[in-house]
Amino acid sequence: MGNVKTYWLYQEWRSTGKGVALATVVRTWGSSPRPVGSHLVVADDGNFAGSVSGGCIEGEVIREALAALEDGEPRLLEFGVSNEQAWEVGLACGGRVAVQVQSLTDAAWLDVLQTARAARREVALLTRWTDGAQCLWEAGDCTGSLALSPDMAGEVAERVAANRSGTLEADENLFLQVYAPPLRMLVVGAVHIAQALAPMAALAGFDVTLIDPRRAFASHERFPHVDLRDDWPDEALEALRPDAATAVVTLTHDPKLDDPALIVALGSAAFYIGALGSKRTHAQRLKRLREEGFDDTALARIHAPVGLNLGGRLPAEIAVSILAQVLQVRYKEVICNSVRSH
Numbered sequence: 001m002g003n004v005k006t007y008w009l010y011q012e013w014r015s016t017g018k019g020v021a022l023a024t025v026v027r028t029w030g031s032s033p034r035p036v037g038s039h040l041v042v043a044d045d046g047n048f049a050g051s052v053s054g055g056c057i058e059g060e061v062i063r064e065a066l067a068a069l070e071d072g073e074p075r076l077l078e079f080g081v082s083n084e085q086a087w088e089v090g091l092a093c094g095g096r097v098a099v100q101v102q103s104l105t106d107a108a109w110l111d112v113l114q115t116a117r118a119a120r121r122e123v124a125l126l127t128r129w130t131d132g133a134q135c136l137w138e139a140g141d142c143t144g145s146l147a148l149s150p151d152m153a154g155e156v157a158e159r160v161a162a163n164r165s166g167t168l169e170a171d172e173n174l175f176l177q178v179y180a181p182p183l184r185m186l187v188v189g190a191v192h193i194a195q196a197l198a199p200m201a202a203l204a205g206f207d208v209t210l211i212d213p214r215r216a217f218a219s220h221e222r223f224p225h226v227d228l229r230d231d232w233p234d235e236a237l238e239a240l241r242p243d244a245a246t247a248v249v250t251l252t253h254d255p256k257l258d259d260p261a262l263i264v265a266l267g268s269a270a271f272y273i274g275a276l277g278s279k280r281t282h283a284q285r286l287k288r289l290r291e292e293g294f295d296d297t298a299l300a301r302i303h304a305p306v307g308l309n310l311g312g313r314l315p316a317e318i319a320v321s322i323l324a325q326v327l328q329v330r331y332k333e334v335i336c337n338s339v340r341s342h
Helices: 004-015 058-071 109-118 150-162 192-203 233-240 255-266 279-291 315-341
Strands: 020-029 039-043 048-050 075-080 096-103 123-128 134-138 141-144 174-179 184-188 207-211 227-229 246-250 272-275
Touching: 004 020, 004 039, 020 058, 020 174, 039 058, 048 058, 058 075, 058 096, 109 123, 109 134, 109 174, 123 150, 150 174, 184 192, 184 233, 184 255, 192 207, 192 315, 207 233, 233 246, 233 255, 246 255, 246 315, 255 272, 255 279, 272 315
Parallel strands: 184 207, 184 246, 207 227, 246 272
Antiparallel strands: 020 039, 020 096, 039 048, 075 096, 123 134, 123 174, 134 141
């Protein structure tokens, strides 16, 4: 759903037969702590994951989600500081937010979403607020109880391409939730910095894969709960096929491991490529990569020395600087895509 942890919790609840409801931020006005498209999932036993605010409306949304599981009816909720319940369920920050709540008990589209997610394909769900009617958009087709005009279909296609959820301009009663492939970080080098970076990146919503053919380094004892691959880095990256939602970070300091990985990454659509090493080390790296046929424009994609210059030197501090730079680059991409789509 919204992030990796929320999605897998939902999958676990669903697999054990629990009823699950989904709350989605569909519109905001003024100051709002969570953006449009944010999710909260609620199990029928009261457990929940995700967020639709800074915590000030979750209690009421959870109550409505449990009610939706009882009667199967969708709900459109609005909260704001102007409500009579401002301090009980309102937004103390002064904004307003609309949240749609629906039961997922009979949501057949979830199986399509799961398949698309595994295949790293874009998929989107279009919902009409007034009655909960929906259609699932994939590869230009919308399947379900909604019929789209050519203008609506064109707007949906543009929004999916830009990964921009929100209310359609063509019809304000229609909300589009875009499910882009999950962010992914491919880390080459099972070193001490990676031990800090992997869990940090996972908390930030990345699917993390750690690549290192040295099995003594890439062990589950050193990296619990991390997807490990002991292929040579270039073979692993060729199999994983970095896309526009992928960051590649090389940390080994060993040209035999880092350089082949960087060659594959530079030939991919990865939104971020970073390499550990000093300025002198990077200058030598660039010389080798030029000999492989890469020009200055291509090589400028490599962030090296990797990470923002925060001044830290400890492994965890370097990991923070790497993740901060990855997010900085990612959100610059999102902003540019959003501007281009208008």
